[in-house]
Amino acid sequence: MTAAMVLDVGLALLVVAVAVWIVAAGSAFAAVVGFVSFGLLLALAWARLAAVDVALTEAAIGSGVTGALLMTAASRLRPTESRSAGERPGAFLHVVAAVLAVLVSAGLAALVLIPASPAPSLAPAAAVHLPELDVLNPVTAVLMAYRAVDTLLEKIVLLLALIGVWSLAPDRFWGGAPGLWPRSRPDGELTLLARLLPPIGIVVGIYILWVGAIAPGGAFQGGAILAAMWLLIMIAGLRPVPEIHRQWLRLVLVVGPAVFLTVGFAGFFLPNGFLSYPAQFTKPLIIVIEVVLTLSIAAILGLLVAGPPERERQR
Amino acid sequence: MNAATLYGLCSAALVGLGLFGAIVHPQPLRKILAFNLLGGGVFLQFGVIARRGAAAGMGGDPVPQAMVITGIVVAFSATALAVTLLLRLYQVSGSATLSIETQSSSESDGGGR
Amino acid sequence: MAEFLIAAAGFVLAMVALGLARILRGPGDADRMMAAQLLGTGGIAALLLLAAGTDVPAAVDAALTLALLAAFVAVAFVNNAPRTDAAERRATDG
Amino acid sequence: MRVLFDSFTVLAVSAGAVFFLAGTVGLLRFPDSLSRLHALTKADNLGLGLVVLGLLPQATGPLVALKLITVWLLAQLAGAIVTQLVARAVRRENQEA
Numbered sequence: 001m002t003a004a005m006v007l008d009v010g011l012a013l014l015v016v017a018v019a020v021w022i023v024a025a026g027s028a029f030a031a032v033v034g035f036v037s038f039g040l041l042l043a044l045a046w047a048r049l050a051a052v053d054v055a056l057t058e059a060a061i062g063s064g065v066t067g068a069l070l071m072t073a074a075s076r077l078r079p080t081e082s083r084s085a086g087e088r089p090g091a092f093l094h095v096v097a098a099v100l101a102v103l104v105s106a107g108l109a110a111l112v113l114i115p116a117s118p119a120p121s122l123a124p125a126a127a128v129h130l131p132e133l134d135v136l137n138p139v140t141a142v143l144m145a146y147r148a149v150d151t152l153l154e155k156i157v158l159l160l161a162l163i164g165v166w167s168l169a170p171d172r173f174w175g176g177a178p179g180l181w182p183r184s185r186p187d188g189e190l191t192l193l194a195r196l197l198p199p200i201g202i203v204v205g206i207y208i209l210w211v212g213a214i215a216p217g218g219a220f221q222g223g224a225i226l227a228a229m230w231l232l233i234m235i236a237g238l239r240p241v242p243e244i245h246r247q248w249l250r251l252v253l254v255v256g257p258a259v260f261l262t263v264g265f266a267g268f269f270l271p272n273g274f275l276s277y278p279a280q281f282t283k284p285l286i287i288v289i290e291v292v293l294t295l296s297i298a299a300i301l302g303l304l305v306a307g308p309p310e311r312e313r314q315r
Numbered sequence: 316m317n318a319a320t321l322y323g324l325c326s327a328a329l330v331g332l333g334l335f336g337a338i339v340h341p342q343p344l345r346k347i348l349a350f351n352l353l354g355g356g357v358f359l360q361f362g363v364i365a366r367r368g369a370a371a372g373m374g375g376d377p378v379p380q381a382m383v384i385t386g387i388v389v390a391f392s393a394t395a396l397a398v399t400l401l402l403r404l405y406q407v408s409g410s411a412t413l414s415i416e417t418q419s420s421s422e423s424d425g426g427g428r
Numbered sequence: 429m430a431e432f433l434i435a436a437a438g439f440v441l442a443m444v445a446l447g448l449a450r451i452l453r454g455p456g457d458a459d460r461m462m463a464a465q466l467l468g469t470g471g472i473a474a475l476l477l478l479a480a481g482t483d484v485p486a487a488v489d490a491a492l493t494l495a496l497l498a499a500f501v502a503v504a505f506v507n508n509a510p511r512t513d514a515a516e517r518r519a520t521d522g
Numbered sequence: 523m524r525v526l527f528d529s530f531t532v533l534a535v536s537a538g539a540v541f542f543l544a545g546t547v548g549l550l551r552f553p554d555s556l557s558r559l560h561a562l563t564k565a566d567n568l569g570l571g572l573v574v575l576g577l578l579p580q581a582t583g584p585l586v587a588l589k590l591i592t593v594w595l596l597a598q599l600a601g602a603i604v605t606q607l608v609a610r611a612v613r614r615e616n617q618e619a
Contacts, residue, residue, distance in 0.1 A: 002431070002434075003431050003432075003434040003435040003438060004318070004434050004482070005318075006435075006438055007434055007435075007437060007438040007441070008318045008321050008322070009321065010438055010441060010442060010445075011441065012321050012322055012324070012325040014441070014445050015325055015329070016325055016328045016329065016332070017445075018448075019328070019329050019332045019333075019352055020332060021452060022332075022336070022348055022349070022352055023332055023333075023335065023336035023340075023345075023349060023352070025452075028342060028344050028345060028348075029457060029460070030452065030460060031345060031348055032348065033452065033460045033461075033463050033464070033505075034452065035348055035351065035352075036463075036464055036467075036501055037448060037463060037464075037467045038352070038355065039355075040467055040468070040471045040494065040498075041467075041471070042355055042359070043471070043475075043490060043494065044441075044471060044474060044475065044478075045322055045325075045359065045362075046362060047475060047478055047484060047487050047490060048318060048322070048478070049318070049319065049322060049362045049363070049365070049366045049375065050366060050369065050374025050375045050484070051362055051365060051366070051374070051375055051380045051383070052484060052486040052487055052489070052490055053380055053381075053384060054358075054362065054380055054383050054384055054387075055487070055490045056486075056489060056490050056493055057383075057384045057387050057388075058387060059490055059493045059494045059497060060493050060497055061387050061388060061391050062355070062387050062390075062391075063497065063501070064497030064498075064500055064501055065391065065497075066351070066391050066394055067501045067504065068500065068501055068504035069391075069394065069395055069398060070344070070347070070348065070394070070398065071501075071504050071505060071508045072398075072504070072508055073344055073398045073401065073402060074344060074508070075508035076402060076405070077342075077344055077401070077402070077405060077411050080342070080405060080410055080411040080412070081342065088339075088341055089338075089339055089341070093338070093339065094339055097334070097335050097338035097339050098335060100334065100335075100338070101331040101332065101334045101335035101338075102331060104330055104331055104334055105327045105328055105330060105331030106327075108323075108326070108327035108330055108331075108356075108360065109323070109324055109327040111323075112320060112323030112324055112326075112327060112360075112363060113320065113323075113324075115320075115367060119364075119367040119368050120364075120368060120376075121367075121368030121369070121370045121376045122368070122376055122377075122378040123368055123369065123370040123373045123375070123376045123377060123378075124370050126373075126376075126377050126378065127372070127373065138373055138377035139377045139380050139381050139384070141377070142377045142378055142380075142381035143381045143384065143385070146378075147378070147381060147382075150381075150382070150385055151385065154385045154388055154389055157388075157389050157392055158388065158392050160392075161392035161393070161395055161396045162392075164396045164399070165395060165396055165399045168399050168400060168403045189603045189606045189607055190503065190506075190603070190607065192603060193499065193503065193599070193600065193603040193604075196599060197496070197499060197596075197599065197600065200496075200592070200596065201496045204492055204493070204496060204592075207489075208489060208492075208493065211489065215485075215486050215489070216486040216489065216490075217486075217489060218384075220384060220387075220388055221493065224497075225493060225496055225497070228496065228497055228500040229496075229500075231500065232499075232500055232503060235503060235504075235507060301391070304391070304392065304395040305395070307399055307402070308399055308403070429528055429531070429580075432532060432535075433531075433535070433580075436535050436536070436538075436539055436573075439539050439542070439543075440538075440539060440542050440569075440573075443539075443542040443543055443545070443546040443565075444542070444546070446546045446549075446550065447545065447546040447549040447550070447562075447565075450549045450550050450558075451549065451558075456555060456612070456615045457611075457615075458555050458608055458611045458612040458615055459555055459558065461608050461611065462549075462558065462559060462562050462608060465562060465566065465601065465604055465605070465608070466545075466549070466562055466565065466566075468597075469565060469566045469569065469570050469597055469601070470542065470565070472570060472593060472597060473538070473542070473569065473570050473573045476573060476574065476577055476590065476593065477535070477573065477577070480577050480580045480581075485582060485586060488586060488589050488590065488593070489589070491593050492589055492592065492593055492596070495593050495596040495597050495600070496596060498597075498600065499596070499599075499600030499603075499604065502600065502604040502607075502608075503604070503607070506604070506607040506608060506610075506611055
C-alpha cells in the first residue's frame with residue numbers, strides 16, 4: 001500500500017463523511033458550511049484524478065461562489081427553519097427513499113466495478129488537431145474549438161439564469177440595485193481586505209485566463225476569481241452595487257456571448273460552417289473570445305450572487 | 316483497486332446520499348443542497364470515466380472533463396435561480412415551504428387567493 | 429521524495445479532518461466559521477504538497493485560486509452568520 | 523547539493539505538519555471559541571508557512587517559487603483579517619448569550 005493509496009482512501013472517505021453531514025446537519029447554515037468543505041475536498045479529488053482544470057473550476061465556482069450564494073440564502077431563511085421541522089415526512093417515505101438511494105448507488109457502483117474494456121476515450125482524437133489550433137491545453141481546445149457550441153449554449157444558460165433572477169424582483173424595484181448583504185457599519189478589517197486582496201486577485205484571475213492556453217485554467221476559472229473580487233469590493237462598500245438598468249452593465253453582460261455568436265456565424269461565410277474558425281486566425285480568435293467571455297462571465301456570476309434588485313431605481 | 320475505481324465508488328455513494336436528502340428534507344434549501352451533492356457525484360463519475368480514458372500522453376480524456384466544467388457552471392446558474400425563487404417565495408408568502416397545507420393556510424392569512 | 433510529500437499531504441488532510449469534526453459540531457456559528465479558514469489552509473497545503481509530490485505543477489494554480497476564494501467565502505460567512513442571529517433574538521425577545 | 527535540498531524539504535515540511543497537528547490538538551482540547559481561534563491561527567501561519575518554505579527548493583522555476591510565496595502571503599493576509607472578523611463575531615455571540 002503506497003502513500004498515494006492511503007491518501008486516496010482517506011480523501012474518498014472524507015468526501016462521503018462530509019456529504020453525510022450535509023444531509024444530516026441540524027441547521028441549514030451548518031449544512032452550507034459542510035457544502036463549502038465538500039467543494040474544497042472535491043477539488044482535491046479532481047487533482048488526484050488528473051483533472052486540474054476541473055479542480056480549478058470546482059474550487060472557484062463549485063465551492064467558492066456557490067458557497068457564498070447558499071450562505072446568504074441560509075441566513076435569510078433561518079426564521080423558517082423551525083416551522084418546517086413539523087413537515088418531516090414519515091418513516092415510510094424515509095424507508096422508501098433509502099431503498100431507492102441504495103439501489104441507485106449500487107447500480108452506479110456496479111458500473112464502476114465492471115468497466116468497459118477497452119475504456120472509451122476521445123483523447124487520441126483530441127490530440128490530433130492540437131498543433132493546428134496552437135492550444136496546448138486539451139480541455140481548453142475542447143471547450144473553445146471542438147465543442148464550442150456547448151460553451152456558447154452554456155453562456156446563454158448563464159444569461160437566461162440572470163434574466164430569471166432579475167425577473168423575480170418586485171415591479172417597483174425594477175432597474176434598481178441588487179441588495180447584496182448591506183452592512184450597517186463597515187468594519188476597518190473588511191475594508192482593508194477589500195483594498196488589498198482585489199489587486200492581487202485580478203492579476204491572478206488574468207494569469208489563470210492566460211495560462212489556460214497551455215496549462216489548466218481558462219475563461220470560467222479566471223472569470224469566477226474576478227467575480228469574487230468584484231463582490232468583495234461591493235460587500236465592503238468601496239464601490240456601490242450597480243443598478244441593473246445601466247447601459248454599460250448590460251453591454252458587459254452580453255459582449256462575451258455576442259462576440260462568440262458573431263464569430264460563430266462568420267464561420268458560415270469564411271470557413272465551412274457554424275463556429276469553425278479560419279485556419280490562420282484560430283489562435284487570435286480564441287484569445288479574443290476568451291477575453292470577452294471572461295469579462296461577461298465575471299459580471300454574470302457576480303450579479304447572480306448579488307441577486308434580484310432590492311432597491312428602488314435612483315433618478 | 317486503483318484510484319479511479321475508488322473515486323467511482325465514492326461518487327456512487329454521493330449520488331445516493333444526494334437523492335435521499337432531496338427526497339426526505341422538507342426545507343427547499345436543503346433540497347437544493349442535496350441536489351448539488353447529487354450533481355457532484357455525477358460529475359465525479361465523469362471524472363472517473365475521463366481518468367480511465369487516459370491516452371495520447373494526457374492524464375485523462377479531455378472531453379468528459381470539459382463537459383464537467385460546463386456542468387459545474389450550469390449547476391451554479393440553476394442553483395442561483397432556485398435560491399432566488401425560494402427567497403422570493405419567502406418574501407411573498409412569509410414561509411418557505413413546499414407543503415400544500417402550510418402554503419394554503421399562509422395564503423388565506425394574507426387575504427385568500 | 430515524492431512518497432514523503434504525498435504522505436505529508438495525507439497527514440495534513442487527516443489533521444484538518446479531525447479539526448473539522450470538532451468545528452462543525454459548533455456550538456456557535458462562530459466556531460463553524462473557523463471551518464472555512466481551517467479547511468482552506470489545510471486544503472491549500474495539501475494541494476501544494478501534491479503538486480510537488482505527484483508532479484502536477486498546475487495544482488499550484490489551484491492552490492492560488494483556493495487561497496483567494498477561501499478569503500472571499502470567509503467574508504461571506506462573517507457577513508451572514510451572526511448578524512441574523514442577533515436580529516432573530518431581538519425578534520423573539522420583543 | 524540535491525541531498526541537502528531534499529533534507530531541508532523533509533525537515534521544514536515535517537515541522538509544518540507538526541504545527542498542523544498542534545492546531546488540531548488545540549481545536550479539540552481548548553474549551554472556548556477564542557482559544558480555539560488562537561489554535562487555528564498556528565496551523566494557518568506557521569503550518570502553511572513551513573510547508574511553503576520546505577517546497578521552495580523543490581520548485582521547478584522562479585515562477586513556481588513566486589506562486590508558492592504568493593499563496594502563503596495571501597493566506598497570511600486573509601487569515602489575519604478573517605480571524606479578526608470571526609473574533610468580533612465570537613464576542614458578539616458572547617455578549618448576547
